Amino acid sequence: MLLDYSEVSGINKYKLMSDTVVPRPIAWIVTEDKGVINAAPFSYFIPLSSNPATVIVSIGHKEDGSQKDSLANILHSKKATICFVNAANVQAAALSATSLHKDESEINKYDIDVKPILEDYPPMITSSQSALFCEYYSTVEIPGKTVPIILEIKKQYVDDDKIDDRFHVHVENLGRVGSRFKAMVDL
Numbered sequence: 001m002l003l004d005y006s007e008v009s010g011i012n013k014y015k016l017m018s019d020t021v022v023p024r025p026i027a028w029i030v031t032e033d034k035g036v037i038n039a040a041p042f043s044y045f046i047p048l049s050s051n052p053a054t055v056i057v058s059i060g061h062k063e064d065g066s067q068k069d070s071l072a073n074i075l076h077s078k079k080a081t082i083c084f085v086n087a088a089n090v091q092a093a094a095l096s097a098t099s100l101h102k103d104e105s106e107i108n109k110y111d112i113d114v115k116p117i118l119e120d121y122p123p124m125i126t127s128s129q130s131a132l133f134c135e136y137y138s139t140v141e142i143p144g145k146t147v148p149i150i151l152e153i154k155k156q157y158v159d160d161d162k163i164d165d166r167f168h169v170h171v172e173n174l175g176r177v178g179s180r181f182k183a184m185v186d187l
């Protein structure tokens with residue numbers, strides 16, 4: 001079957017892409033605004049380059065057309081802490097995808113434990129084995145309602161027992177395949 005994307009609906013393009021470009025890493029993004037700590041998962045997310053250390057994440061809009069809280073917070077504060085999902089916190093990550101009012105914190109509502117690592121960045125989710133402390137770098141202009149933003153990694157946290165002396169990191173992050181969370185398996 002050959003699919004011509006110019007003839008496929010938006011939702012079907014989403015299904016085709018998200019079932020095919022797999023597994024997608026998940027950025028569980030923590031941001032802050034006026035003391036409200038926001039957390040939400042994003043899987044249209046990928047590393048872009050190591051030097052500079054950049055990642056890209058595409059953030060859509062809320063149903064009412066307004067910016068998602070994560071995007072609004074990043075554009076305002078220029079900071080984001082990217083955490084990672086594992087078997088221990090996958091339910092909390094799924095819950096934190098619920099769209100809440102901007103003044104309401106997913107961290108408080110779903111009782112997600114966070115710990116401050118750096119004074120000038122949002123806290124990280126305690127159960128994540130690694131976190132990337134990022135600064136807003138730029139926005140990629142594309143038509144439509146999705147806003148791809150580039151973030152630059154300034155610092156990284158890794159649990160002591162997950163990094164070896166040669167800088168290799170051994171985390172048990174989950175990815176996204178279609179609309180399901182998937183663990184990585186060794187072949």
Ligand SMILES: Cc1cc2nc3c(=O)[nH]c(=O)nc-3n(C[C@H](O)[C@H](O)[C@H](O)COP(=O)(O)O)c2cc1C
Nearest residue numbers: 040041042043044058059060068069070097098099
């Ligand atoms: C695993 C997973 C991946 C998601 N990936 C994205 C994504 O890449 N882009 C996006 O806009 N929304 C994505 N969502 C939906 C957002 O998490 C959801 O809209 C959330 O409410 C946004 O929260 P915020 O308004 O606090 O930023 C994803 C949801 C889940 C569960």
